[in-house]
Amino acid sequence: MERVPLETERKALKVLRICEQRQMNEQVRSICKIMAKRALSNNRLGSALSWSIRAKDAAFATLISERFLQDYCTRGSFSDLDLIDNLGPAMLLSDRLTFLGKYREFHRLYGEKKFTDAAKLLLSLMTAKIAPRSFWMTLLIDALPLLEQKEVIFSVDQTHELMFCLEELTSDNSKLQPERLAQDDDVESTKLELLRLALARNLAMAIVKEGTVEA
Template sequence: MKIFNMTELIWSLCEILWIDLAPGQLDKVRILLSHNAAARTDAFLSMDEVLRKMPIFNQLYRGNSVSEFDMKWRHWRDDCERRLESGEFSTSTNLDIMARILCGEESVFAHIKDLCETWYHMLVSKMLYQRPTVKSVDLHYYAQASMDEFRGDGRMSEMDSILLSTLEFDVHQVIKDCSAVLSGWWFVSHLTDILHHCGQLESHRLEFGHNLREYLLLDYATSLMSHCSLWQVGVDYLDQCHDTGRHYLEQFIDNMPIETERKAHKLLNICEKRNMPEQIKSICKVMGMRCLKNQRLGAALSWFLRSKDVAFATLIAEKFLSEYNEHGEFSNLDLLDNLGSSMLISHRLTFLAKYREYHRLYEERELYAAGSLLLSLLTSRLAPRE
């Protein structure tokens, strides 16, 4: 739970600083206040008006400069201070404290310090109500002051260090510290990926050439590929590694144990979607040889046909013919009767399929068609010599 809370906090801060500003939630505050029993009194109505008029920069920035917003903010705060000094909120202690917070009074923050769980809660409150137009490059100065206020000994936790690096816009240090502190590669991989898509990693590259995003995604994908049930998820991550992901995937598939036919079919589906003929042939050969070893000739032939392996398809056809010579009948009739165009992969398989068709026609008493097919087989020289 501690790790989850850390990742949520770091992600949220990175989102605010580097991706997109979170909108103000004043409407929710006003709704909350409206449920108070005294919501229709002058003090509450005055506070509702103050909140309604509070300028929000992310709603004004289009066509408006920071200086214009700052001017609007100062006018709004002057109005809030006027109402506070005139005693409009004096009938309610909580509204009075709320108004002093909105006005950014330093003394009130010291008064409510115990309501803040940690230094960054206080930092956000002070910045929002005292310096709403603070420059991002100056944030770490105020962060350090808030930390000193909460921790007189000056010591920083691992979490403090990561947050401070984030406020200093040190992308590389944030990723490095998260890799060391948080377990696994999940968080740093996803954080780095989204920062890459936001254009924050253009100047951050590792010495050996791969970009930071791909390096971390490969590490995370590798951990997934080694898991007995998560390896399919790892494939999707490797797809996002455009430089070396395919090479890694080929190597993983080449060395992956295939315990069941179900897993084999999953691997084949992955390979077929990504046009990986060598891996398809290898998987089919492994499964075909396993079936052949267990005397499952029909299954073995299906695997070799799927990979279009001429040599082994011919070998299986020979075994079917030997079986017929020994027992006088064919096995796996459903397969032999439905080979279709697959029979053309080898001459021996073509003969096997046609010879089985001759037997079927003969059994159905279609003697003329059976005789014509047998004659065709003899004259085409497809029949084995022995």
């Protein structure tokens, strides 16, 4: 069975079914890993992720999830949405895959204008340490449209948590990359300034709102 050439996905699936029927679990995992690596080498991320999930290969699923996130940062959108939207329990295979699934869920909630749910999920990705630290700035920038809504979305406590995350991130960056921060980085400075202004404005509005409700 191991010597059978797997020229196409159709043939791989046929061999896989035979192995599964005969409970040849090691061969099943081996076939899935081979197909996952082949798909990744051809930049077919959706197929690669699907095969790695089937192989229950957490390390490879993490690698492919990273590629999905890099692809998102480059293009500004997700590929293979059907697969990501329907990960279900499979997203628990690795922390990075969990983040990928939850981050896509945030975008879906935002697109459906469920801003309160989207804000809660976005914040939980950072405070529960699900999001990689390298992605925190992206998440904080994603929070900007929610902070700028006419209606107050983030509560006082939630705004304080966002402020803490921002300061923690900038503190880490100043320790790790002092030479980079010493440079005149207009883009990063503008992002930080916009975030701090939006957070301060939202905090003031949230205090007024919550104070009015209590009164």
